[in-house]
Amino acid sequence: MKGRWSTAAWVGLVALLLFTPITGLVLAGYSVELHGQRPLWLACMAVLGYGLFSLPWKRWLSELQRSTRSEEVDAPPRVAGSRRYGIALAVLVALALPFLLGKYGISIATLALIYILLALGLNIVVGLAGLLDLGFVAFYAVGAYGYALGQHYFHLSFWLALPLAALLAACFGMLLGFPVLRLHGDYLAIVTLGFGEIIRLILNNWVSVTGGPNGLSAPFPTFLGLEFNRRAKQGGVPLHEFLGIDYASEHRAIFLYLLLLLVVLAMVYVVVRLKRMPIGRTWEALRENEIACRSLGINHVTVKLSAFALGAMVGGLGGVFFAASQGFVNPTSFTFFESAHILAIVVLGGMGSTTGVVVAALLLTVLPELLRDFADYRVLLVGIAMVWMMILRPRGLRQRRRPLFSLPLPKGEGP
Amino acid sequence: MDIYIIGQQWVNGLVLGSTYGLIAVGYTMVYGIIGMINFAHGDIYMISAYLTAIFLALFAAMGLHSVPVVLLGVLALTLLFTALYGWSVERVAYRPLRRSTRLAPLISAIGISLILQNYVRISQGARNQGVPPLLEGSFRFPAEALDHRFIQITYLQSLIVITALLSMALLTWIIQRTALGRACRATQQDRVMATLLGVNTDRIISLVFVMGAAMAAVAGFLVTLNYGSFDFYVGFLMGIKAFTAAVLGGIGSLPGAMLGGVVLGLAESFFAGFVNSDYKDVFAFSILILFLIFRPSGFLGVPEVEKV
Amino acid sequence: MSKFSQLVRVVIVGLLVLCVGHPGMGMRLSHAAEPIKIGMAGPFSGSDASFGEQLWRGAEQAAADINKAGGLLQQGGKGGRPIQLIKADDACEPKQAAAVASRLVDMEKVVAVVGHFCSSSTMPASTIYADAGVLMMTPGSTNPAITERQLSTVFRMCGRDDQQGVVGADFVLNRLKARRIAVLHDKTTYGQGLADAMRARLRSAGHTEVLYEGLTRGEKDFNALVTKLKGVQSDAVYFGGYHSEAGPLVRQMREQGMTAPLISGDGIFSEVLVTSAGGPGFVKGVYMTFGADPRKMPAGQALVELFRKNGYEPEGYTLYSYATVQAIAAAIQATQSLEGEKLAQWLRGHAVETVMGSKSWDGKGDLQVSDYVMYQWDDKGKYREVE
Known part of the structure; x- marks a missing residue:
């Protein structure tokens, strides 16, 4: 116990030292103002925080885990009964959600679904194939701009743009995949980061085509050729007149949400199936040991490329939906921070676990919105939450239980 | 093309590259020892910029005006406090994750980066800050030039280049020649074995973060004096550039970081100066990608040999 | 009851309180003077x-x-x-x-x-x-x-930017009598819009800018661009962007010995410009357009x-x-x-x-x-x- 107290004293002292210059001395022009109380308060809070953090959170969490533990990944394709009910319930709730929430709720839910889609895509690349991609936002941007540009120049409808933009993104995935085949780990990371930045910069600089920083508008999808607007454009019939109901701007938000939900469910299904198919097994095998795979005659080129292409395609789909839901695309939506955010979802979700990714995406989209009441402190709290969640659950919300046994890490790998 | 313009772009690129190099050291050392990309490093640099300005203002308020005293005093204090920040970040956010997956610290680092940025924004305000010019004047070649026909390097710019080289030499000496450095290298090569042989690896890792932060502090100090302007967001872009430099030079290699920084700085300067500054960053990232394809371990990196 | 289920309860109660206290989610009793x-x-x-x-x-x-x-x-x-x-x-x-x-x-x-x-x-x-x-x-x-x-x-x-750009362009052409005008921007919707408006006005007055380029927001080193400005011998520099970039830009122009005036828009209308440029000595002579000063x-x-x-x-x-x-x-x-x-x-x-x-x-x-x-x-x- 005595050790605890002296550590707490150290924490207080270090905190005081840390906080004094930045919070206690505030720059005003070329001089400083003294705010003596702030570092003292913060140091007290740090000591308090130390006390809180040293509570046995991990043990509590593992108790929670024990009480709710369910089989994953290695369960046979036919899921256990309780799990099936759980999934059905989740889908039902998701279906009912837009009718319960207001427009704001729907827009957040739509955003959450888009992030689920993006995280599913990145999960294929990072979680399953083990290729660290820090520029996933590039494919997202390709999808979004694919739709906006296609609409602008070729008058592609949403329904045509959806597969085309996804294909385009997949092509970009291959394009990126080829040169990076030779690269490992973190060299791969920086190359993908660079690729993401290049795409964004080109979108921003090529004003004559992409509209540069002004962005492009992206129209809302139609439903069987019927528009969701109050008044239809040239000669069309708006949906609400066709159905004989009153116009409400919520309708199209609900429509997009349900459409997106459908796509997300389909993607979840595809990804879950893929994991059990030979290609999915090969991805995971390649992640675990590339050399062993290659010596067993697995063609690492096609395997890696297929992971990149598939991941990019899903990201592209997310982009199309993003553009359609925002009605507007602009390069500021596709910064590196967005890539980091998606990666955070995947890692928090547990690298390769589909359920985990879905939960993490919901968490990381809804949490910042809930924190809006804290106004100034919102992003700070998001940061603290990220660090804390990583410390509590370094392997993510759902821990992967494959491989069943693991060899000690070879040198130079793993922190 | 005017010879003076070309010469001036060499100077611009060299100065810019030296600052990249100094910050890249932090990335390269941390990566070398625990294989982690420390995304919060750019924000450590940002903290050091604020510390520099705060201590400068404090010295001025105390009535100290002798330039060498102020410079050395502020540098020492900035170094100390930035190092403390580097140490605390490692202790709080990365050490608990030592035995987990390799991506966990990466996410933790992104969280820390958010925390540091907003911590500074809330306590210091969002506005752009600056420091008054402290050391003015420049060397010009030729000395008596008419019009714009000269190449110049300001005193501060030359200080940046010299300090970067000196601190890099000092660091290399520490790593290569001292017992401490030997322990660092041992930890880098095989952490488990080093622990068995009596190296306190946790302490060594802390020390690496402290050294990285100290180099970022040197960079923050010099850059702040030279450009005189910063805000809570400067760490982000600088961090990405420096990381790029570290990879370009071969991540894990100290001289490589410096070389990568200078090459990146020169490439940016020349492209912006003679082609188009809109696409400067596109060019920088493109050479990075192309270079890595043909030489996947950077300029001075040792190619990874995978043993089975 | 284990400590853990206690914890779960506390969390659930806390969440409920949060939900009810959350504006819009809980019911709010309204009085006559509802805001x-x-x-x-x-x-x-x-x-x-x-x-x-x-x-x-x-x-x-x-x-x-x-x-x-x-x-x-x-x-x-x-x-x-x-x-x-x-x-x-x-x-x-x-x-x-x-x-x-x-x-x-x-x-x-x-x-x-x-x-x-x-x-x-x-x-x-x-x-x-x-x-x-x-x-x-x-x-x-x-x-x-x-x-x-x-x-x-x-x-x-x-x-609007198009109005502001016109005022800027007319000033540069008629008052400063500059002929080798460089137009820079920061690649944002605002900055580039301003620069485009400026350029359009220059062209309609029969002048072509000597340089039209963007710089990256958030960077502080524009030395390469400044050297380039010296190279094209521009006698006036128009910048569409914010003070956080305009400050270092003007400082580096002066440090490299350029005396051409810098003209910008309302994005630099802040005394922070002085701080970020490194003192009044550097911003001296910088021009900017803004609505008639509201403070006056x-x-x-x-x-x-x-x-x-x-x-x-x-x-x-x-x-x-x-x-x-x-x-x-x-x-x-x-x-x-x-x-x-x-x-x-x-x-x-x-x-x-x-x-x-x-x-x-x-x-x-x-x-x-x-x-x-x-x-x-x-x-x-x-x-x-x-x-």
Whole structure:
């Protein structure tokens, strides 16, 4: 116990030292103002925080885990009964959600679904194939701009743009995949980061085509050729007149949400199936040991490329939906921070676990919105939450239980 | 093309590259020892910029005006406090994750980066800050030039280049020649074995973060004096550039970081100066990608040999 | 009971409390003086947070002043309802702007919105407000496209980039008599819009710029670009962008021995420019366009004094957001209504007395009179109008 107290004293002292210059001395022009109380308060809070953090959170969490533990990944394709009910319930709730929430709720839910889609895509690349991609936002941007540009120049409808933009993104995935085949780990990371930045910069600089920083508008999808607007454009019939109901701007938000939900469910299904198919097994095998795979005659080129292409395609789909839901695309939506955010979802979700990714995406989209009441402190709290969640659950919300046994890490790998 | 313009772009690129190099050291050392990309490093640099300005203002308020005293005093204090920040970040956010997956610290680092940025924004305000010019004047070649026909390097710019080289030499000496450095290298090569042989690896890792932060502090100090302007967001872009430099030079290699920084700085300067500054960053990232394809371990990196 | 299930309970109860306490989710007992909610949307975090601070200070003060005077919708001198400002952070990011816009409309049920700031945020947000029939007036988005779409409830309290660029170009050509003009921008919606307007005016006057290039926001080293400016021997440099880049740019120009004047727009209209350039010595002689200084207008003098007394220099957009709140309040008071369409209709037909003088709007929602004038910085770090 005595050790605890002296550590707490150290924490207080270090905190005081840390906080004094930045919070206690505030720059005003070329001089400083003294705010003596702030570092003292913060140091007290740090000591308090130390006390809180040293509570046995991990043990509590593992108790929670024990009480709710369910089989994953290695369960046979036919899921256990309780799990099936759980999934059905989740889908039902998701279906009912837009009718319960207001427009704001729907827009957040739509955003959450888009992030689920993006995280599913990145999960294929990072979680399953083990290729660290820090520029996933590039494919997202390709999808979004694919739709906006296609609409602008070729008058592609949403329904045509959806597969085309996804294909385009997949092509970009291959394009990126080829040169990076030779690269490992973190060299791969920086190359993908660079690729993401290049795409964004080109979108921003090529004003004559992409509209540069002004962005492009992206129209809302139609439903069987019927528009969701109050008044239809040239000669069309708006949906609400066709159905004989009153116009409400919520309708199209609900429509997009349900459409997106459908796509997300389909993607979840595809990804879950893929994991059990030979290609999915090969991805995971390649992640675990590339050399062993290659010596067993697995063609690492096609395997890696297929992971990149598939991941990019899903990201592209997310982009199309993003553009359609925002009605507007602009390069500021596709910064590196967005890539980091998606990666955070995947890692928090547990690298390769589909359920985990879905939960993490919901968490990381809804949490910042809930924190809006804290106004100034919102992003700070998001940061603290990220660090804390990583410390509590370094392997993510759902821990992967494959491989069943693991060899000690070879040198130079793993922190 | 005017010879003076070309010469001036060499100077611009060299100065810019030296600052990249100094910050890249932090990335390269941390990566070398625990294989982690420390995304919060750019924000450590940002903290050091604020510390520099705060201590400068404090010295001025105390009535100290002798330039060498102020410079050395502020540098020492900035170094100390930035190092403390580097140490605390490692202790709080990365050490608990030592035995987990390799991506966990990466996410933790992104969280820390958010925390540091907003911590500074809330306590210091969002506005752009600056420091008054402290050391003015420049060397010009030729000395008596008419019009714009000269190449110049300001005193501060030359200080940046010299300090970067000196601190890099000092660091290399520490790593290569001292017992401490030997322990660092041992930890880098095989952490488990080093622990068995009596190296306190946790302490060594802390020390690496402290050294990285100290180099970022040197960079923050010099850059702040030279450009005189910063805000809570400067760490982000600088961090990405420096990381790029570290990879370009071969991540894990100290001289490589410096070389990568200078090459990146020169490439940016020349492209912006003679082609188009809109696409400067596109060019920088493109050479990075192309270079890595043909030489996947950077300029001075040792190619990874995978043993089975 | 284990410690753990206790913990779970505490968390659940906490969440319930949070939900009920959450505005819009729980029921709120209303009294006679129910506040009128007005959204204040802008960048309160991220790289443009300094502008958000200016906006918030102004709007906050305006709401406080109006509330002190008895609030809005008072009938026979009593029963006035106070204004409640809802802070909504968009970080100048379109995605977040759209999210907070629907939050303001849908959950907070605001009557009107002051904001947003960045043109790229205002664009997607304004469609949401227009769709919901909520009045929106931006104090700072100058991109022409915002009002060109003719959304019925969208207004602005500032000028447009095309007007500002024209003033800048005419000044450079006629007063400075510069002929080798370089046009730079920061690749943002605002900065590039301004630079494009400038360039268009130069070209229509028969001049071609010697250089048209963008720099990266957030960087501090523009030495390579400055050397290039020296290389093309430009005798005037126009910069579309914000003070955080303009400061280092002008400093590096002077350090490299360039004497050509720098001309910019309202993005550098802040005394932070002096700090970020490294002292008054560097910004001396820099020109910029801005509306006639709101701080100098007789209507705003008392207010400016009040701000200064509270230790805040009401620079940049502070008074703009103050005036925006005033305009919205005036419309509510005159129409005795909280419907966006009605308020918008009233604003199109009437002039409002604000701290920045009398303002009136045209059919598109732009100000009838834009009063851009040229300012110059002096060697003491202050600016004054160019006669």
